[in-house]
Amino acid sequence: MSNVLEPTPKEFRAVMERVLDFSETVLARGAGARASDSSRIDEMLTRLDEKEPARADLDELLTTLAAAAATGSDHLHPGFLAYVPIAGAPVSAVADYLAALLNPYVGVQWDSPAMVQLEWNALRWMSRLFGYPEQARGVFTSGGSLANFTAVVTARHARLGNNYAQGRIFMSDQTHHSIERAALISGVKPECIVTVPSDANLRLDVGALDEALTDAGTSDEPPFLVIANAGTTNTGAVDPIQEIVDLAHRHGAWVHVDGAYGGVFVLTQHGRRILQGIDQADSITLDPHKGFFLSMGLGCVLVKEGAAMRAAYMAEAAYLSPADDTSSLPNFADYSLELTRPFRGLRLWLALKLYGWEPFAQALETNRSLAVRLHQHLSEDPRFDVPWKPDLSTVAFRLRDRDDAATLRLMKAINQRGRVLLSSTTIGGRSYIRACFLSHRSSDATLDNLLADIRECLAT
Amino acid sequence: MSNVLEPTPKEFRAVMERVLDFSETVLARGAGARASDSSRIDEMLTRLDEKEPARADLDELLTTLAAAAATGSDHLHPGFLAYVPIAGAPVSAVADYLAALLNPYVGVQWDSPAMVQLEWNALRWMSRLFGYPEQARGVFTSGGSLANFTAVVTARHARLGNNYAQGRIFMSDQTHHSIERAALISGVKPECIVTVPSDANLRLDVGALDEALTDAGTSDEPPFLVIANAGTTNTGAVDPIQEIVDLAHRHGAWVHVDGAYGGVFVLTQHGRRILQGIDQADSITLDPHKGFFLSMGLGCVLVKEGAAMRAAYMAEAAYLSPADDTSSLPNFADYSLELTRPFRGLRLWLALKLYGWEPFAQALETNRSLAVRLHQHLSEDPRFDVPWKPDLSTVAFRLRDRDDAATLRLMKAINQRGRVLLSSTTIGGRSYIRACFLSHRSSDATLDNLLADIRECLAT
CATH class of the missing domain: 3.90.1150.10 (Aspartate Aminotransferase, domain 1)
Incomplete structure (x- = not known):
């Protein structure tokens, strides 16, 4: 084939062999390299800045990428302890390579059903990890922010229907700002976002929450959503989930656990103890790219009553019968904003099949x-x-x-x-x-x- | 290293060599295989369904993936003419492999600045393609739905501020449902979504739009957004963008061009003619995974006045000074819902550097x-x-x-x-x-x- 965009299998193999030579160098860096290097940033940016793409061959581009990778932070470094690390285990690269190469569409169950089944397997493994029932549903997202957004929209629709400007959301002062952004962008009024103090351990103060919920209960904007943090970004504090669930449910509010950082700790004995009650939350965000040490780009949101999630996202599709999703496999595109998106679940499927828990x-x-x-x-x-x-x-x-x-x-x-x-x-x-x-x-x-x-x- | 999650460089090379053997088979399939095969779907789904991950070795997993890939549609097939094809050129797999392996964070400019520069290059190449000015900004998304959502939220904030339940959005009856979903989820009232008839060519009827905008102008919910389709999903119809821009701007409305399918045709002479006026639109969705023949997972939204985009997404961050983004590189996380996400722009950077336009x-x-x-x-x-x-x-x-x-x-x-x-x-x-x-x-x-x-x- 003379098509430059479609190399022959042999030509492509040759390309990838050069890429693998490059990978070996990257992976061999290890702890010997610096965890961060900001010494030549300006020089590098000036060198890389290009108004129009000048053509270059693969070797040249790999050299550029090597230099770019050595500028700034190295998330692969064992000493990377900043923010919440996303460690980038190499199995992610294997999975992303295969996902892009095979290029299946996993948003609906009728196009690449077998790939949807694999993603659905991985999603159910997450769901079962938290003790969620069979009717739970969810989607893999690019990360925690989109997962939190997806949950906030679901909670809003489930509790407020179309009157979504008329409900309040409660969260501790240690909550990640993606929740507030999600609330505002999904139409919650700024004055309906209530910040509750945290206690001496930086965990949400349940007494303060009780008061706030009680106060709001008689207002025009009753509580519809309470956020419980399973691992704050500041200190990794885990809110008292069981108490929050009990309290919020008494007030008719949805409980969303933001477990982007801490959710996956449910794999450990300590985690199961500290996350007590998470199975009773209405939705959970977790970030497999964090707790499973994968590369940037794999968040997950789970909703206990999956039908609520689909109802929130299919609100516009009056023509769809409720029977559309009674097949064994979900149409993931009905459960979030994303119609087309990459086959993200493959990473987790591959990692768990290869390594186990x-x-x-x-x-x-x-x-x-x-x-x-x-x-x-x-x-x-x-x-x-x-x-x-x-x-x-x-x-x-x-x-x-x-x-x-x-x-x-x-x-x-x-x-x-x-x-x-x-x-x-x-x-x-x-x-x-x-x-x-x-x-x-x-x-x-x-x-x-x-x-x-x-x-x-x-x-x- | 005895860490199973972190193979040595040599061990990882061996893994990838087996993956490349597998790729050669996949790429060699070509036109000889079937464009779709639904003959054994049920059998395959039953075989793949797994409640808990049973461990398997790489060869076994690759065999499973080969069988899964042969079930349903094959987006790599030259005869795939369904929906809007996303063809999956293998350069996507190279880029995704490298992005996951190097694992940079490109959401802010201070962490992996050189990688942000590369993504910013690719984004500006898109921006210049449409004649957008220097102050234009944008983000790479997972696909068109998230790109459209990002634009709708920006338009809503730019035109309505916090009164976003009080404006109308206008679109032809051929518009992709992701626009309606975006509008509803971002808080536009269902009755504020106005469908305008299309003409005999299935292009938005500008006369009908004129009437509808005029009618709405004196109401409590004035027009804030008009959608122009650059390639409808049904027939690829391109709305008369220049006329829509002129008309909508006279009414003070934002114009968003949904060019998920057709935007990239601006690379051709015919496309430049039919897309006339697109440089005057306020925002544009394009799907590089469609028009650049890449794999699922690369959409893009461009906003002509980039500051409007940041203002919409940073609304919650009262503590941030406007000066935060005066450096040469944008903090992409300030321009969309996504904080962490993969280094998507690498695909386009690599493809355009290797092949040119x-x-x-x-x-x-x-x-x-x-x-x-x-x-x-x-x-x-x-x-x-x-x-x-x-x-x-x-x-x-x-x-x-x-x-x-x-x-x-x-x-x-x-x-x-x-x-x-x-x-x-x-x-x-x-x-x-x-x-x-x-x-x-x-x-x-x-x-x-x-x-x-x-x-x-x-x-x-």
């Missing part, structure tokens, strides 16, 4: 234990304030009796050594350094490096 | 010429009704003086031969067969097969 559970335990040990070390050191015991795998700390600038200088000095990458946040008006462990590559060596870097940066 | 323009010309020739053939045959000359690359036809069932039987018979795959639609209450040419693999042979299949199916 156990390596993920173990890696989560390891990450949690690293955080617990870091917390213990820092707590025993009088130079630090370490106010919150980790519910999951995040430790926030600051220099005791010093101003914010001193804490941020310490973080910068640690990051500049390049062995770990930390991020900062503001809690109660004060700056904290965060270390979030959530990589299958993180190990004792990571913690040792971090502790040594802290020690040495403070000594100089 | 020309092969895409040529393939679009080829596809259009196949449609024009099909239209001509069928028009000369008295057995067919072929009411609409193709604006782009789609032909809709039915058996003249026969009932719908006869037309649908013909389609089924053609599809069962397996050399092409057609789909059907309903226009004006009647069933039509659609042939949509939009694959870099389609050629004269595809058209010859289709014509022969039609002839032979009618003869028996």
Whole structure:
């Protein structure tokens, strides 16, 4: 075939062999490289900036990508402890390669039914993980923000029908801003978004929630949705889900658990204890790209009563009979905004078929234990304030009796050594350094490096 | 490393070599295989259905995927003419592999700035293609539905601020349902969604639009958004964009062009003529996965005044100063619902750097010429009704003086031969067969097969 867009199988093999040579170099970098490098950003951006695409061959492009990958943060580095890590296990690349190559459409069950079955398998595995029943439904999304949005729209439709400007949503002050954005964009009035204080552990204060729900109950805008965080971004705090569920349901409100960070910890014994009650939530966001250590681009939302989800998204399709989805396989496009989208579920299907649950559970335990040990070390050191015991795998700390600038200088000095990458946040008006462990590559060596870097940066 | 989730570079190479063996078989299938095969769907689904993931090795999983890929439609087949094809050029698999392997976060400019620069390059190439100015912004999405949603939310915020339940949206009766879904989910009242008739060419009737806009102008819900279709799903009709822009702007309404199918035709001379005025639209959806023949998962939305887009999505972030995005690179997460998502732009960057624009323009010309020739053939045959000359690359036809069932039987018979795959639609209450040419693999042979299949199916 002389079609440049469609190389012959042999030509394409040759392309991929060069790509695999490149991969070997990338994967061999490991802990020896820097967790972040911002030394030549401006120079690199100037070099890469192109108003029109100048043609280049594959080798040249791979060289460019290698240089680009070495600029900024390296999410593959075992010392990447910033934000909430998304570690990028290489099985993601295998799955994405296959998904793009085979190119099935999994939005409806009649086009590539067997691929839909595989995605449906992976989705049900998630659903069963949380003790959800057979009638639960859900979709794989690009990440937590779209998953949260999908859940907020479902809750709004289920509880308010078309009067969706007339209900209130309640969440703790530690809630991720994607929830507020989802609420506003889906038509909830700004004044109907109620922030409830968190307690000393940065978990939602159930007493305060009780009061707020009771106050709102008699208003023109009754409660329709309560958010429970299963792992806040700041400190990984897990709200008391069981109490929230009991309380919210008494008030007729939907409970959505934002478990983008913490949901997958249900694989561990500690997680099952701290996530108690999650099976009674009406919907759950989880981010398989976080807890299963995959690459950017795999979120998930589950809805316990799947029919509510479809009703919310099919509201415009008056012509569709309710019988359209009684086949064994769901039409995923009926359950979210997305009609066409990639075959995301393949990543999780492939990872769980190849590895089973156990390596993920173990890696989560390891990450949690690293955080617990870091917390213990820092707590025993009088130079630090370490106010919150980790519910999951995040430790926030600051220099005791010093101003914010001193804490941020310490973080910068640690990051500049390049062995770990930390991020900062503001809690109660004060700056904290965060270390979030959530990589299958993180190990004792990571913690040792971090502790040594802290020690040495403070000594100089 | 003994970590099962992190194979050594050599181990991973071995995995990928087996995957590449598999790819060669997939790519070698070509036109010899069937465009669709629904003969063993039930058996396959029963075989694949798994309540819990039973572990399997890679070879076994690849065998499963091969069988799954052979069930249902094959989007890689040159004879795939159903819906709007998304052809899956293999460069998509290269890009997705690299994106997942390198795993950069491109939602903000400070984490992986060089990768953000590459995505920003690709986005500006799209922007310049439509004659948009420097201040235009946009994002890559999973597909057209999310792109349309992103634009509707932007228009709503730009024109209505927080009173978004109080404006009307206008669109032709041929508009894709993702627009209505986007409007409803973003808080537009059902009664504010106004459908305008299309003319004999199935293009929006500008006279009718004028009347509707004038009527609405004095109401409590004035017009805020008019949709212009650049390629309807039914027949590829392109609305008169220039006239719509002139009219809508006189009424103070935002114009969004849904060019998911037809936008990329701006690469061709015919396309530039028929898309006249698109540079004056306020926002544009295009689907690079369609017009650039990539794999499922690459849509794009462009907004001419980029600041309006950011304002719509950052409405909740009162604490952010407007100065946050004055750096040369945008924080893409400020321009849509998605915070974390895959490095989608790499596909387009890689494809355009490797191939330039020309092969895409040529393939679009080829596809259009196949449609024009099909239209001509069928028009000369008295057995067919072929009411609409193709604006782009789609032909809709039915058996003249026969009932719908006869037309649908013909389609089924053609599809069962397996050399092409057609789909059907309903226009004006009647069933039509659609042939949509939009694959870099389609050629004269595809058209010859289709014509022969039609002839032979009618003869028996």
